Amino acid sequence: MKTILNILFIALLSQSCAQNIKQSEEASNSFPDSLKIKKTDEEWKKILPKEVYDVTRKSGTECAGTDKFKNNKEKGIYHCYCCDLALFSSDHKFNSGTGWPSYFQVYDKRNIHIEIDSSLGMIREEVSCARCDAHLGHVFDDGPEPTGLRYCINSVALNFKKKNK
Numbered sequence: 001m002k003t004i005l006n007i008l009f010i011a012l013l014s015q016s017c018a019q020n021i022k023q024s025e026e027a028s029n030s031f032p033d034s035l036k037i038k039k040t041d042e043e044w045k046k047i048l049p050k051e052v053y054d055v056t057r058k059s060g061t062e063c064a065g066t067d068k069f070k071n072n073k074e075k076g077i078y079h080c081y082c083c084d085l086a087l088f089s090s091d092h093k094f095n096s097g098t099g100w101p102s103y104f105q106v107y108d109k110r111n112i113h114i115e116i117d118s119s120l121g122m123i124r125e126e127v128s129c130a131r132c133d134a135h136l137g138h139v140f141d142d143g144p145e146p147t148g149l150r151y152c153i154n155s156v157a158l159n160f161k162k163k164n165k
Helices: 002-028 041-047 050-058
Strands: 076-080 086-089 112-117 124-129 135-140 150-153 158-162
Touching: 041 050, 050 135, 086 150, 112 135
Parallel strands: none
Antiparallel strands: 076 086, 076 158, 112 124, 124 135, 135 150
């Protein structure tokens, strides 16, 4: 009986992951190769502050609660720190209570890449910049309507550009 339950659980998990991967692949395969930024690890290390390098190039995570945009209420666009690609709008930001900036929608789905991350003994969907491959954070399916998604993003991976009035 225990074996049957384990098999059912694995089958359900696989089906769920397959659906998420399909949606992720649809959003992730549309950024033109000719516009991608390719630098060596050493080049990134020279131009990025250490914390930004550790998060964006080595898939690190900033400490929860250190969100540099926590109190930002201005209207504008959050851009990739490494290549300045527009990623999230302030209109889609919400307080998830996690300690990291959270968004329920991306600025343009072509600007992000999503792939399965099975590190740390769990299966998650990693979010990265489609232009420069910077690690941004992860996306979860526990966000608010209308998408039901929560893009949980490291604030050090972002810069904010205020909207002109």
